[in-house]
Amino acid sequence: MSIEALPAELAREPHRGRSWRLAARNPSVVIGALIIFVLAMLGALAPVLDTLPPSEINPVFRNKKPGTERSLRLSDGTESKYVHRFGTDSLGRDVYSRVLYGARVSLIIGITVAIISIAVGLLIGLIAGYVRWLDGSIMRVMDGLMAIPAILLAMGVVSLSRAGLIAVVIAIVIPEVPRVVRLVRSIVLSIREEPYVEAAITVGTPTPLLLVRHVLPNTLAPLIVQGTFICASAILVEAILSFLGVGIPPETPTWGNIMAEGRSLFRIYPHNIFYPGLCLALAVLAINMLGDGLRDTLDPRFAKRV
């Protein structure tokens, strides 16, 4: 019983806030967060970053290479030079502008999907983990959901409703929820055996309060980590859906549908796919780096090794 308590005691309970400070020093967290911040700023500030309206069609300037110049008539009648930095697509739309605006959709979808699937998964997971008699049926439904290929399910959902942001978000959330449920359920199952949870039961803490007060806080760190991975995968799935033509309609540019437009002329005009593809890869890489770094520092199962 008498284990040399000293080092174990220090390792068991890091000071409050210590893990967050550790995270802020982790290079992959810092780099990842920085890239995401830059991409988000590019999307948010797109109108003032020398862009054209992303859906403005110009039949004269179709399929121009990056760096092509043209003159532009401004609203006050004067003319000025405009450089198509990333070239134009087959309808003469400026790819640079479309990529910047496309960052909005990608990031919005990534973050919304992460938040919604975590909220829904957390609720279902808490119930499945704590209410034993519901556990079996809930988990079988989740297993069933996981058996349906995510892309197929998303295509089905989108084609059943009008394609749009909300439909796409719902379509991506559904296959992500079971993963969150599994994670939360496994944490709840181990935490509910902790003596402090049993102590709370014996002092008569009502079940919902018990879950929120004693169980929920233990799920937060792993969920934040899981959230970043969901965010990355949602951005990818959205791009795939748009690329397949079942996602956001082409009036709203997203990285996926810009690439879809460029697909037919890829061999001659690779820039149509290259730039949105680069942004997509960068965004997913950055989010995954952030997630990995957070997992190493926040998630107790991994933090011990650091």
Add this chain to the structure above:
Amino acid sequence: MAATGSILAIDDLTVGLPTGADRANAVDKVSLSVAPGEIVCVVGESGSGKSVTAQAVMGLLPRELPVKSGSILLEDENVLAAGSTRLRDLRGTRMAMIFQEPMTALNPVMTVGDQIGEVLEIHTGLAAAERRLRVLDIMRAVRLPEPERLIDSYPHQLSGGQRQRIMIAAALVLDPALLIADEPTTALDVTTQAEILKLVRELQQRRGTGVLFITHDFGVVAEIAHRVVVMQNGRVVEIGSREEILRRPRVDYTRLLIAAVPSLKPPMRTPKTGSVALSTHALSKTYGSLGLLRRGRVVAAARSVDIAVRKGETVGIVGESGSGKSTVARCVARLIAPSAGEIRIDGTDVARLPERRLRPHRRHVQIVFQDPYRSLNPRRTVGASIIEGPINFGLPRPQAIDRARRLMTLVGLAQDALDRYPHQFSGGQRQRIAIARALAMEPKVLIADEAVSALDVSVQAQVLRLLDDIRRRFELALLFITHDLRVAAQICDRIAVMQQGVIVEQGVAAEVFARPQHPYTRALFEAAPGKDIDFGAAAGTAFNNVNAPSHATTGINS
């Protein structure tokens, strides 16, 4: 210091701690020696540096704990100067170690025979067939039944005692000069512990092995030691023969430690006559049910348990692991639902109440758990944990906080403890907090489920005194679950001995200890280490002095 001819001579060993630890050195100028055929017990409380000393000898110190000075001579060879290759040669052949937890020290995916054979494979050029013979030999030597069958078993197929025998076999197969045993019986039941201690003594005598035996348990010391080294905060405070240390300790700290070991002789206690606060009738708990696909295996964790605890009375349930004593405690606290029987709290049967109707009764029964590190929510302040219950039952917050303040004083902690977090307290202090949390509910029944088992002996005595004190003060019915006969002897008015889910004997503590009726009870008492030395009585009345205020410090902070 290093006597010529000693197997191990540690001289002036100092091992550092990382900066920011509570002291500069984990081990500070420690000198001790082990002669051939001698068992030297290093005894101390947690954090005394006894395990670090053992690790230093084996060359197993983690990088954060550097050896600063001193020498360790193993048969006149300085192991501190040995390179990693030489150390690897020495381990297994000249020195070997056995650990506390026999399950985690064995590889679950290798047969135990292969694990013993591995030592031979690494250090000798024996062929596979010869190795197998040697393994069978040593397995016989450690008295494992049917070695031919066990040699091809996996660790999970063996009992805890058998696993520890395998560990000992692997350690001794090459006849090392020195065996280091780091709390090898702490995780074992008392009857198994007695067998393992006997085995170690026997093998060591036959082979002339020197043994460095690390333990926190003075009972074990009394049972096995030739010489004793007492450590405190990284320093050796006293070295002497078994008789000298146990009967005539010279240093205050040693005296204090020995005095804190509860005596096996129960003091006379006046029978309690209050009304029955808690009673169970034919309480049973079975696990496993008839499955749909297979015939379910039903395990009866508790069968027909009848227990009654009066107001102001302490009833102990004593038993080894798996005896069902904790199952009874958890049923009474209604953390699990009993399969059959009654649990009467002040006359009301709560055994079958659904959660909603149970809640009003919950406040009457409170429980203090074994592990002080896990029984408080690490994210909430001590105050928040204590006032949670009273607020659940409608006490306004200011009054709840006021009650928490008074409870802090009662359990011997400062009031500003309420604003701090559990990790800022030691194990003993956390256990006091857990007791305060239970008392905040003003319960009628308090269950202590191995509540002092994880604590150091000096802290244990203080927490026991606190429990006894509040039991008297609040007329609590105290249900005391323990595997430790010494503790049970000191605190219980009556005890019930459980074995495999059944109470085999029940009665007034003094009588059960003096005249055990059931064979199992007798076997249990027989196995208790250090029977021949009457610790508490010989060294004064550290525990029995119930009039002393509970929070009086005895020189060691809990």
